[in-house]
Amino acid sequence: MDANSPLLFFDSGVGGLSVLEPTRALLPNAPIVYVADNAGYPYGKRSEAEIASRVPALLGRLVERFRPRLAVIACNTASTIALDHVRSALDLPVVGTVPAIKPAAELSKTRVIGVLGTEATVRQPYVDNLAAEFASDCAIIRHGSPELVDLAEAKLAGEDVAVEAVRAAVLPMFDAPGGDRIDVGVLACTHFPLLRQELGQAFPGIQWIDGGPGIARRIAWLTREQPWPMRSSDGLMIFTAEPRSPMLGALAHYGVGEVRTL
Incomplete structure (x- = not known):
């Protein structure tokens, strides 16, 4: 080598x-x-x-x-x-x-986990398989957010990213049936940890984890x-x-x- x-x-x-x-x-x-x-x-x-x-x-x-x-x-x-x-x-x-569903299941107290990714990722059977293997006793609420990907790219390009824009992009996940019980959010897109500060401000009390x-x-x-x-x-x-x-x-x-x- x-x-x-x-x-x-x-x-x-x-x-x-x-x-x-x-x-x-x-x-x-x-x-x-x-x-x-x-x-x-x-x-x-x-x-x-x-x-x-x-x-x-x-x-x-x-x-x-x-x-x-x-x-x-x-x-x-x-x-x-x-x-x-x-x-x-x-x-x-x-x-x-790999979406960090296994560690999310280990952390969640409410047994309701949010999986935030791209539209393509959250619809994959692979996510179903991870949930069945590592979080079978949890409810998994998924949300695909192309807007959040663009916001992450914009932030690295030096543009101002408003916390309210991040909140609006993610809010449908919490508005879904059972979404008010989410206590751990999986950042199932490598772009999203770049917005960890904004996500923390938009949704205080939620633990955001990623696979990095x-x-x-x-x-x-x-x-x-x-x-x-x-x-x-x-x-x-x-x-x-x-x-x-x-x-x-x-x-x-x-x-x-x-x-x-x-």
């Missing part, structure tokens, strides 16, 4: 930064290539067939180009639809993003015996279309020092 072989992160936009950040904390010297498929954004509004075709094809090109030691699909929508396709197509470990820290631990475990460079380096971020210019300055917080367009 070449010590300079990178970790490859993949998302439709900047949401996967919420997975990159805890990974950086555990593996500070890991070389990073982060790919934002903003030409295909937003995945949540695309059909399952489109995602199942697009994601493996794009990742195949990226793996051939960058020779990563491991790929991370840091996108719930892409993971729930295309993870098996990607794993069968690539000859390297692939880590997906767990995914980071999984990456660290899979690479535990592999060599790393002696010192850290700036990560490379690749967009599949021209990014918003104001966004580039915000990427330094995540250790990104170089940006390219594919």
Whole structure:
């Protein structure tokens, strides 16, 4: 294993930064290539067939180009639809993003859990399977919010995001039958932890959890015996279309020092 072989992160936009950040904390010297498929954004509004075709094809090109030691699909929508396709197509470990329903069930006192994701994610049978396996004694209330994805992208681009806009995007989940008893909310889209502060202000008393820290631990475990460079380096971020210019300055917080367009 070449010590300079990178970790490859993949998302439709900047949401996967919420997975990159805890990974950086555990593996500070890991070389990073982060790919934002903003030409295909937003995945949540695309059909399952489109995602199942697009994601493996794009990742195949990226793996051939960058020779990563491991790929991370840091996108719930892409993971729930295309993870098996990607794993069968690539000859390297692939880590997906799983809605944090299991830890939510361990935390919930009311046994009513909200699952907040994209429209594509919340309708997947994969979510049903997770709920049946890990939260069979809980009521699961789902809400797909494309507006929240856009708000997260806007926030990273330096735009002001009003708490009331976040509240309006999420409120239907709490207005659903039984929604007033939700005490734990699963952020089943990697974009949504970027709005954790606004969500906390909009819905005080709700515990919001996401899978980012767990995914980071999984990456660290899979690479535990592999060599790393002696010192850290700036990560490379690749967009599949021209990014918003104001966004580039915000990427330094995540250790990104170089940006390219594919």
